[in-house]
Amino acid sequence: MTRQIATKRPLKIGISCYPSVGGSGVIASTLGRQLAERGHEVHFIAYEKPFRYTDGAPRTFFHQVKINDYGLFKYPDYTLPLSVKMSEVSSEHSLDILHVHYAVPHATAAILARCMLPPHLQPRIVTTLHGTDTTLLGRDPGYGPAIHHALMQSDAVTTVSSFLKAESHSVLGFDGPMEVIYNFFEPSPPRNDRAKTRADLGIADDEIMILHSSNLRTVKRIDHLLQSVARIQPHDAYKLVLLAGGPFEPYRDQAQRLGIMDRIIIKENVLEIEEYLQAADIALYTSETESFCLSILEAMFFGCPSVATRVGGIPEVVEDGKTGLLAPFADIDALGAALQRLVEDKDLRERYGEAARAAAHERFSAASIIPQYERLYGNLLVADGIKREREQDHKCLKYQ
Numbered sequence: 001m002t003r004q005i006a007t008k009r010p011l012k013i014g015i016s017c018y019p020s021v022g023g024s025g026v027i028a029s030t031l032g033r034q035l036a037e038r039g040h041e042v043h044f045i046a047y048e049k050p051f052r053y054t055d056g057a058p059r060t061f062f063h064q065v066k067i068n069d070y071g072l073f074k075y076p077d078y079t080l081p082l083s084v085k086m087s088e089v090s091s092e093h094s095l096d097i098l099h100v101h102y103a104v105p106h107a108t109a110a111i112l113a114r115c116m117l118p119p120h121l122q123p124r125i126v127t128t129l130h131g132t133d134t135t136l137l138g139r140d141p142g143y144g145p146a147i148h149h150a151l152m153q154s155d156a157v158t159t160v161s162s163f164l165k166a167e168s169h170s171v172l173g174f175d176g177p178m179e180v181i182y183n184f185f186e187p188s189p190p191r192n193d194r195a196k197t198r199a200d201l202g203i204a205d206d207e208i209m210i211l212h213s214s215n216l217r218t219v220k221r222i223d224h225l226l227q228s229v230a231r232i233q234p235h236d237a238y239k240l241v242l243l244a245g246g247p248f249e250p251y252r253d254q255a256q257r258l259g260i261m262d263r264i265i266i267k268e269n270v271l272e273i274e275e276y277l278q279a280a281d282i283a284l285y286t287s288e289t290e291s292f293c294l295s296i297l298e299a300m301f302f303g304c305p306s307v308a309t310r311v312g313g314i315p316e317v318v319e320d321g322k323t324g325l326l327a328p329f330a331d332i333d334a335l336g337a338a339l340q341r342l343v344e345d346k347d348l349r350e351r352y353g354e355a356a357r358a359a360a361h362e363r364f365s366a367a368s369i370i371p372q373y374e375r376l377y378g379n380l381l382v383a384d385g386i387k388r389e390r391e392q393d394h395k396c397l398k399y400q
């Protein structure tokens with residue numbers, strides 16, 4: 001009996017994620033793009049085209065979930081129409097895999113979608129936990145049991161760091177297998193050069209550009225970030241560039257009180273992040289928790305060292321004293337001192353920056369991470385094939 005290995009043929013993969021600005025959506029859409037470039041057929045299922053989704057890319061399709069506005073519902077429901085769309089796309093396109101990013105509500109919707117389908121049309125479900133789906137929602141009694149159930153029912157669960165794997169185990173009490181597959185980044189070449197971007201931002205050659213890119217949610221602790229920046233010696237020339245995926249307004253008063261508002265440049269909903277990454281000298285992240293911190297990785301690819309809090313999965317990304325400087329959470333003295341050290345020392349910035357670039361390419365490139373997902377999908381289908389072969393009383397099941 002010969003069995004053809006499932007990974008030898010292109011797969012049909014459904015991907016669901018939050019389409020808005022955020023690490024999980026960015027990873028999901030980049031993963032989809034990379035898989036399509038490798039010959040797989042990719043179907044995105046979401047309420048909007050994901051941030052960084054490319055229209056018209058070969059083998060890439062988008063299926064919109066329509067959200068209802070029934071008068072009876074005080075709050076519109078997304079989970080049920082999402083699960084119906086998942087089951088429709090699975091059966092119409094014979095999906096092999098349904099890969100959901102961020103457990104709530106995607107994993108629950110996927111499990112429900114699978115229940116609606118006859119066995120021969122059921123895709124294998126892969127759930128990737130990204131961070132707050134475990135660390136925040138997992139602790140919420142209104143969500144935790146549903147997340148646990150969806151993980152138990154998934155065919156595979158992955159986490160984006162070892163930290164998140166351990167948290168998912170302890171917070172959710174999930175003791176099934178979880179594979180750590182780190183986040184990755186595949187930078188596009190910037191359209192303009194570093195000098196032009198800095199000139200457009202009004203940043204002089206001798207000024208240090210400190211970059212922070214996030215949705216500015218509470219967990220990012222922008223209050224600590226501003227306090228740390230305010231510790232930089234006033235005679236040092238610097239600008240803080242915030243690529244904001246959320247409103248800065250709640251922090252404006254604080255920045256004014258600290259006397260640093262004239263040093264801050266805010267850019268909202270930036271799509272071409274590479275333009276800014278290439279122009280930055282230091283990346284700054286003061287989060288309370290962070291399962292990985294994709295933004296730090298994005299900066300590393302452009303040879304930019306970081307100052308960050310030693311929380312969550314950040315130490316798996318940044319090597320303290322080699323690719324950046326880590327400080328305890330909420331320790332403004334330590335964060336300010338680390339920042340000051342890098343602001344003052346150009347050689348140190350360059351040394352850390354080069355080490356950061358090398359580490360990013362070596363450990364977190366698409367070339368090293370995408371095959372890990374392909375292997376996971378392939379193994380699920382091979383295992384599935386073996387199971388079906390047994391069920392069919394040793395009849396050979398071909399995948400091609």
Ligand code: GMT
Nearest residue numbers: 022023024130131132290291292293294
């Ligand atoms: O917190 C964010 O910035 C958004 C959030 C998301 O789900 O989109 O990010 C989480 O997933 C990213 C991609 O895997 C990780 O890099 C972030 O660390 C993680 N955020 C947190 O854990 C707070």
